[in-house]
Amino acid sequence: MALIIQNGEIVTSKERYVADIRVEGEQIAQIGQHVAVESGDTVINAGGKYIFPGGIDAHTHLDLPFMGTTAKDDFATGTIAAVAGGTTCIIDFVIPDKSVPMMDGFAQWMAKAEGKSVIDYGFHLAVTWWDKSVQRELGLAYNAGMTSFKTFLAYKGAIGIEDSELYQIMGTAKELGGAMVTVHAENAEIVWQLQQKLLAEGKTQPIDHAHSRPPIVEAEGTHRAITMAAIHDAPVFIVHMSTADALEKVRDARFRGQHVYVETCPQYLLLDESLYRRPNWEGAKWVMSPPLREKYHQTALWNGIRAGLVHTIATDHCPFDFHGQKDMGGTNNFAKIPNGIPGIGDRMQLMYTYGVTEGRID
Ligand SMILES: [Zn+2]
Known part of the structure; x- marks a missing residue:
């Protein structure tokens, strides 16, 4: 009752070769030339096709209540789309409302995923507020397998946190030994001020979303997160990096010997802010934070991947219907x-097509 995949070109991080694969249950039992087929086995001929290890998307938001609505995909539809695209594991985010205990949030998100997800999943824990009880709960969360704590420097007045809270969270992660603080690095106060200014000037359209969060806003948030990490002698992980400006802060910190890790997303590598100017308000489709940027940032991010400054490519999948x-x-x-x-x-397809086949990465 095994699954036999024949004649595919297996691609690993080190080599490529044509071979057969025998899968028993959820495990690869054998890789070799001419793997024996037994009665009852299912055989797939993968001749002329590549076989990759399952991908891990370390940044998704399924069934997330956000900005007055809920992200469109749940753990069923989202993970079915994931596996169709070669991703076999996701790391989503437990994001408790302010004042909700962290482990209650964990239970909420487990209930969203259990019985629905068709692939493996794990969670980062977003620390959206702070007091002594939260500090205690981070230890419980760590023992439950949530070893990365997400903080939002953006989203003032909602899920965003203050510098004093970031300081405490980083200190607690350090004490736990091995927990990683991850950061959405945008300066919430500047974004808030620019939003009010632009709206007061009648600048209300999707392109103005980009103008309310210029690159320097991400660079400042990144620098602040790096500074906090340096004070605690702790590692830090900056998610969905979108600008050359922020990447320069990372480069400088790494030259100083700090452990700074970076994620970017296909949209920041492949799309640019001209989409916000599409007619009929279509630019709203690409409203996300950080926003899409001018094209030259893409070059810096691709170079960052090659230079080892960018470590993961995730999607930040968080879809909403246009209508x-x-x-x-x-x-x-x-x-x-x-x-x-x-x-x-x-x-996976985007990174292969625009990264590998176009010679940007191998
Ligand atoms: Zn996100």
Whole structure:
């Protein structure tokens, strides 16, 4: 009752070769030339095709309540799309509302995923508020397998945290030994001020979303996170990096010997802010934070991957319908457009097509 995949070209991090694979249950039992087929086995002829290890998307948001609505994919539809695109494991985010105990949040997200996800999954824990009880719970979360704590420097007044809280969270992660703080690095106060200024000037459209979060806002958040990590002599992981400006902060920190890790996403490598100027408000489809950037940032990010400054490519998958969600309240106010785009099913193909076959990465 095994699955036999014949004649595919197996691609690993080190080599490529044509061979057969025998899969028993969830395990690869054998790789070799002419693997024996037994009665009852299912045989797939993969001649002329590549076989990759299952991908891990370390940044997804399934069934996430956000900005007055809920991200469109749940753990069933989202993970089905993921596996169709070669991703066999996701790391989603437990994001408790402020004042909700962390482990209650964990139970909420486990309930969303259990019985629905068709692939493996794990969770980062977003620490959206802080007191002594949260500090205690981070130890429980760590023991439950949530070893990375997500912090939002953006989203003032919602899930964002203050510097004092970031300081405490980093200190606690360090004490736990091996926990990693991950950071959405945008300066919430500047974003808030620019949003109010632009809206007051009648600048309400999707392109103004990008103008409310210029590259320097991400560079500042990145630098602040790196500074906090240095104070605690702790590693830090910056998610969905979108700018050359922020990457320069990382490069400088790594030259100083700091352990700074970086994620970027296919959208920041392949799309640019001109999409926000599409007619008929279509630019709202790409409203996300950080926003799409001018094209030259893409070159820096690809170079960052090659130089070892960028370590993971994840999607930040967080889709909303164009009609019924994106346009709920944001047609005359970019700040009310739910932030997020889909991508969970496309990551591997995009990186292969535009990264490998176009010679940017190997
Ligand atoms: Zn995210």
